[in-house]
Amino acid sequence: MKAMLGDTVLAEAARDELISIEGNWYFPPYPDPYPAAIQRVGKDFSNYVAFWKEVRVVD
Numbered sequence: 001m002k003a004m005l006g007d008t009v010l011a012e013a014a015r016d017e018l019i020s021i022e023g024n025w026y027f028p029p030y031p032d033p034y035p036a037a038i039q040r041v042g043k044d045f046s047n048y049v050a051f052w053k054e055v056r057v058v059d
Helices: 035-041
Strands: 002-005 008-012 019-021 024-027 056-058
Touching: none
Parallel strands: none
Antiparallel strands: 002 008, 002 056, 019 024
């Protein structure tokens, strides 16, 4: 999948490497989240990043 801003690719990773939380796609890497957040999501999303709503995430 790709994170796009206009025609610019900001990030790209295989779909199985991404994590979806509340409609947001998280790409590797991301800062260390609180343990309670990991429990809530059900996956460790440490070292992942997400993008603001203006960025399109496409297959």
